[in-house]
Amino acid sequence: MRISKLAAVTAAVLTIPLAACGAGDSGSGGGGAAAGEYPSEPLDWTIAFGPGGGNDIMARTIVDILQQEELYPENIEVQNREGGSGATGWGYLLGQAGSGYGISTTSGSFITTPLQADTGWQPTDFTPVGLFATDDALILVPGDSPIQSWEDWVAAAQADRLVVGGIGTVNVDFIVSSLLAEQSGYEVEYVPFNEEGQLQTSLLSGAVDAMVSNPGSILGQVEAGEMRPLITTADERLDVLPDVPTTEELGFENIPSMPRGMILPPDAPAEAQEWWIETMQQVVETEQWQSYIEDNYLTEDLRWGEDFRTYLTDTQEQFRTILEEQGAL
Amino acid sequence: MDVFNDLGQGILALLTVQNILLLGAGVLMGMVVGVMPGLGPSAGLAILLPITFTLDPTGAVVMLAAVYYGAMYGGTITSVLINTPGESATVASTFDGYPLAKQGRAGPALVMAAIASFVAGTIGAVLISVAAPATAAVAATFGPPELFLVVILGLLTLIVIVGKNRLLGALSALLGFGLATVGIDIGGGQQRYTFGSTELINGIDFIPVAIGLFGVGEVLHTLWRGGHLERLGYFSVSSRSKGFWPTRADRRESRGPMLRGSFLGFLVGTTPGAGATVASLMSYNLEKSISKTPERFGKGAMPGLVGPEAANNAASAGAMVPLLTLGIPGSAATAVLIGGFLMWGLQPGPLLMQQNPEFAWGLIASMYLGNVMLLLVNVFCIPAFASIARVPFRVLAPIILVVCVVGTFTVNGSVIEVGIMLACGVLGFFMRRYGMSPAALVIALVLGPLGEETLRQTLLISDGSWVVFLQRPTSVVLLAVMAVLVAVPLLVPHLRRLVRARLEAVGRQRREAEQPEPRDRTTV
Incomplete structure (x- = not known):
């Protein structure tokens, strides 16, 4: 009788380690600006959406390239922090203000979510690394x-x-x-x-x-x-769909596409921003990146640093105007 | 038969040492994830998807199929043992699974659930092979009007689930619909009841609510009833060796529900949307309405567990039909799989099966093998899990509470969701205390937003006209099914009474006719 009870308790206790391993890898902070050379700490990589989506695939492709080419010398911790159409993940990045060791990738929601909700941040608050491509409609x-x-x-x-x-x-x-x-x-x-x-x-x-x-x-x-x-809405006809005209050919103006770029926390150190611009300029040259662009039918559109911030400001203004006209805001 | 040839070859091609190890590992990892309240199959797939990127597509699919079934069964384990469904598709498994566990029949309940999953998985794999093109054609006729009707089919089951106390049941469902309105309004983009919180933009998730209402609510209610003071524990097992395996009666009364659940689940599962949840609820509804002893349902009736279990498993096979034949994800879990397809360099679409036949058949075959492996693994694991039911409640209660909190937090790492979970725990206690129905609330929460969304889409499309429901063939068929479903539970008791009266009358006549020879009474 006593033995069977013991076995039963053991079985119940077995469930505790399961709980522990589930929670084990919740985020660890990105740390402040470090002394000396820039990449000297592990990178805390936020994906603001769930696994399997467009943003997730791009982020994991970049991480893979960084590791294969040994571009980032320290560990990269990738975390999906989904929720609130990106508000949760980018809100987490906002909390890392001043650090050069938090990073995230953007999508259409990066512009639209702050328009419809009080997120506490605007796209232009973050330190821009660059725009790499647009996902056309x-x-x-x-x-x-x-x-x-x-x-x-x-x-x-x-x-x-x-x-x-x-x-x-x-x-x-x-x-x-x-x-x-x-x-x-x-x-x-x-x-x-x-x-x-x-x-x-x-x-x-x-x-x-x-x-x-x-x-x-x-x-x-x-x-x-x-x-x-x-x-x-692509700038040029897609190779896979040579017969489909572009909006530009047909005389449409300012038709937006979904921006796929990269950002650091607000007020990240200048050396971190420079390091990432240089590194990503290498990444977009790699064969793996080019085949990612091809496989996902993205249009390459490179804008670095402040150019990306300007792009974000303009696009958001355009979205706001249209949405207000249509009564959606 | 070509398809069986394809399926057989698919299975044979998968039987390598590496794949069998992946299957075993996947089932175990899936179960570990699924046993955590809050983490269901789609979360399991999402968490483990990155691991599979290092494997070749076939190996990855084998492992993911195993994870999927493992996680699904893990959810059943928690539904039965601690009354906490891991996802909406296993809510129906708590209705009779938990009462069975409370009666000390956790062993038979888990074994029968595993067998039901296995049978449904087998039927599902065969149905995919045989009926995929036909069902795909039907799935392609599903627009917002049809989806809305499927949601209503699911909501109809509330009538059965709520039981006798209609008023409190309706109140519970209304609470659920109320909670479902939180978040961005899909029609206009405005926020409803978010009070400025960015975490509430996407609405209140099913998971913290279900864990709170069922898991924590049950713990509080049991403590209130003094369950922790009972010496042998609130969960007591009658006899260790004898009571573990299902009895002959269990097996006999499960056969019908298992088969009906499998076919029903597969059909409902092919519709994009809330397939598995609606399927499991409809199966419960069906079994209760055609049962000769409907009063046993909710008090530990084996058919009430086996039917929904078979249905939700077959529905997950059904969800593969639109994925493979139309390239359209039919469920949250298949949406994660589509993300995987792209990573493996496969183009999802109607041509997937033609362009990559070995991959598509490999996927179907690995679903089948995942089921086989699940059954094998379970033979060893169920005794360990079932012995949780022998743990005294004063020991189990704090463990359940910790697991509920950690499980909720793990899903999104959100503190607000832990708060919602705890608040729902208190709510669940009072709902139980005053005879309200937590299940009705949860079902309304899951189906409410989908119903609202699809109805508004329908009316936008039709410019406000309701006639659209009569203009589309599939929607007319669904309306007819609905009429039958409403009529059956109302008519069956009458019919049964009529038949019984008729039989008795016949018997009486015969008895009167054969009065001189009373021995023949056994023929009546």
Whole structure:
């Protein structure tokens, strides 16, 4: 009897180490500015979104390159700090102000989240390293749609009440859809979705007439003939979709794309900022980075340091104006 | 049959020493993650995904499938033993799993749950092979109107779950709907009830609420009832060796629920959205409404555990259908997998299966092998887990509380969520104390936002017209299913009474006719 009780207690106690190992690696601070050479401490790398998403993939690709090329001499601790559309992760980076050992990558939410919530920070508060690429948008219709080209679409949208689906409300998808409608002179109903999967089935099921998406997540559907892209916001035609015109060709102006860049905490030491600009200039030259850009169908767009900050200021101003006009803010 | 050939070859190709080790490691790691309250299959996949980037795609998929099933079963273990579901799909497993454990039948409950998962996983793998193209065609007809109806199907199960006290049950669900409104309003982008907190932008997560309501609430309630004073512990096992394995009666009454749960789960699982949760609730609903002894449900009825367990496992197989055939993630876990596909250099889309057949069949085969491995590992692990049920409550209670706090914190590292969890613990205590339904609250919290979102999308698309529900074929079919589901629980008792009355009448007639020979009464 006593033995069986002992065994039972042991079994229960076994669950405690499980708990401990789950919590073991919660973040350790980035530390203040160190004396001497810049990279002399472990790097605390924040990914403001969950694993598997676009931001996560880019961050892990960069970390992989840094380690393969032995560019960062110390340990790199990567942590997904997701929540609040990036507010949690970038808020954590805000708390590391003054340090050169916190770092994060950006996406569209880096600009839009502070517009809709009191995050306590603005994109321009952070020390900019650089913009590396933009994730372009595509407008797609179902593969069996009678709409063959952008002109067909504009004509159809002017004649009937059409519905466009996209991810989120205060987001790049909505802004792209609104700007295209405004500049072409048609009105369209935008329906926000939370998940890419539900958005895609909505288009396939004929519930929405068109959708906004990124090449990386939708190209499989295009290759299979299930969806037909009408236009891309990329600066130049995409190699994989040579027949799809760009917004610029068709005379649209200031159509934004999702910025993929890198930031340090606010007021990071100048030497840290310089070190990262130089290092990332090496990283974007590597073969692995180039194949990442290709595989995810991103458009390379390099802007370093203050140029990136200017870009952020301009883009946010543009977003704010459009969103206010559309009544979303 | 070509598909069985493909599936067989897929399985054979996977049977290397490395893959079997990966399977074993994946199942164990998955169970360890899943046993932590709060960490379910999608969290398990997300945490362990980076590890697999060093493996080749096939090895990575083998391991992830194992992690997935391990984590899913880990959630069942906590649902049964400490009344704490690890994710919304195992809420239904607490309804009868926990009462079974309280009666000292944790062993049979866990064994039957593992068998149900295995059977459902097997049926799911076969159904993917045979029915994937057909079900994919159906899944592609799911827009917001259809998803809204699926959510309503899930909410209909509330009627069954709430039980006798309709008023308190409705109140519980309304509390859940209320909590669900917190966060950014998907329609307009405005914040609702966030009080300026950035952590509440994404709303109140299911996990801290479920852990608080179920785990902590149950601990508080048991302490209040004096469970810690009972000498043999609140959980007592009748006989150590005899009571561990399921009885013949357990097995017999589980057969039907297992099969029905598997097919139902697979079908519901193919719809993008709340597949596994709705599937498990619908299975519970179905089993209770067709049961001859519905009064046993909620008090430790084996079919009430086995049906939902089979359904949620088959639903996870069903979720692979849109992923493999349409390239569309049907669940949170498959969305994580899509991220993995990109990392391995695979292009998700309708052509994935044609362009990478060995990978796609490898994925299906490894899901099957993951199930086999789970069953094998469990034969050794269940005795250890089940003996938790023999720990005196005064020892177990503080451990559960610590595990609940740590588990909640681990998910997002958020202190606010720990606060929500503890507040829900207190709420859960009072809900139990006054006969409200924590399950109804949690289900409303999970399905509420999806229902609101899809209804608003539907009405935006249709420009405010409700006729849209009658204009789309799939939506009409769903409405018909709904009508049947509402009618069955109402009609079955009547039908049963009618049939019984008829049988008795026949019996009486026969008895009267055969009066001279009373021995024949056994034929009645």
